[in-house]
Amino acid sequence: MLVKDKVCIIAGAASLRSIGYATAEMFVEHGAKVVVTDLGMDEQVLEKIKTSIEGSLQRSIVIHGVHCDISKREECDALVEKVLALHGTVDCLVNSAGIVQSQPILEISEKDLDLMFAINLKGAFFLCQSVLKVFVEKRSGSIVNVASLAAQRGGGLVGGSHYAASKGGMLSMTKSIAREFGALGIRANAICPAMIQTPMLDGLSEDRLRGIIDAIPLKRTGTTREMAGACLFLASELSGFVTGATIDVNGGTHIH
Ligand SMILES: NC(=O)c1ccc[n+]([C@@H]2O[C@H](COP(=O)([O-])OP(=O)(O)OC[C@H]3O[C@@H](n4cnc5c(N)ncnc54)[C@H](O)[C@@H]3O)[C@@H](O)[C@H]2O)c1
Numbered sequence: 001m002l003v004k005d006k007v008c009i010i011a012g013a014a015s016l017r018s019i020g021y022a023t024a025e026m027f028v029e030h031g032a033k034v035v036v037t038d039l040g041m042d043e044q045v046l047e048k049i050k051t052s053i054e055g056s057l058q059r060s061i062v063i064h065g066v067h068c069d070i071s072k073r074e075e076c077d078a079l080v081e082k083v084l085a086l087h088g089t090v091d092c093l094v095n096s097a098g099i100v101q102s103q104p105i106l107e108i109s110e111k112d113l114d115l116m117f118a119i120n121l122k123g124a125f126f127l128c129q130s131v132l133k134v135f136v137e138k139r140s141g142s143i144v145n146v147a148s149l150a151a152q153r154g155g156g157l158v159g160g161s162h163y164a165a166s167k168g169g170m171l172s173m174t175k176s177i178a179r180e181f182g183a184l185g186i187r188a189n190a191i192c193p194a195m196i197q198t199p200m201l202d203g204l205s206e207d208r209l210r211g212i213i214d215a216i217p218l219k220r221t222g223t224t225r226e227m228a229g230a231c232l233f234l235a236s237e238l239s240g241f242v243t244g245a246t247i248d249v250n251g252g253t254h255i256h
Pocket of ligand 1: 011012013014015017018019020037038039040068069070071096097098099100119123146147148149150192193194195196197198199200201
């Protein structure tokens with residue numbers, strides 16, 4: 001029980017195939033009070049998530065869901081208000097919400113650029129600001145931002161340059177939060193995944209996928225549970241002295 005009774009907001013969890021969902025499942029398994037949030041969250045989606053976790057854990061669980069468009073500051077604040085009303089506090093944010101697009105740089109319109117930054121960067125910023133207001137008062141808290149290998153290598157195996165830039169901004173923001181709030185006992189870390197089996201890989205052709213896997217030292221794609229494990233480590237006291245870090249979950253694709 002690595003996060004027993006910790007109130008954890010997990011953003012980007014609407015799909016049962018997502019990193020956010022797997023993280024929610026693992027956090028519930030480890031005793032957390034989980035609130036899942038997503039642009040696509042509603043009663044039906046929440047029920048689907050609850051049923052799936054109960055099936056995996058073979059017991060009944062309590063989980064809450066809140067609809068939130070993270071690109072809107074007032075919705076992020078409202079999300080945190082709802083979590084405070086439900087549980088009285090927030091201990092951890094895992095932000096795994098995001099979008100990907102993969103067009104070449106000269107084909108990226110201003111509209112695409114604005115959308116990418118509005119969700120992946122400004123959205124992450126707003127969510128962090130909303131939970132930080134609580135963390136500052138209680139002088140503790142942990143933020144886990146899900147960035148991407150694309151931020152490290154310049155363009156992703158899937159995402160384009162605007163995606164890479166949005167995730168690069170997320171890495172810089174995470175390090176800044178770690179530096180600014182460390183003295184208050186607040187930690188912020190990022191994870192850079194690559195080739196995790198989620199809907200984000202659905203657009204890749206068989207050939208392209210095989211070519212990419214050939215170049216991965218571990219010779220396979222990653223599972224959402226393997227990502228969830230990294231999130232759990234960063235959320236829990238196992239990583240108590242880790243802040244401002246970037247953890248790679250990429251099968252060795254990018255070795256520094
Ligand atoms: N799957 C991979 O290999 C991979 C690689 C690198 C980075 N990532 C990152 O991991 C994170 C999770 O992605 P995933 O692979 O689980 O895919 P996913 O598409 O299942 O999850 C992303 C979720 O974010 C939600 N979302 C999008 N816009 C939103 C908004 N404005 N407000 C709230 N929620 C919003 C979507 O509805 C979706 O449920 C993303 O940030 C992605 O960039 C994934």
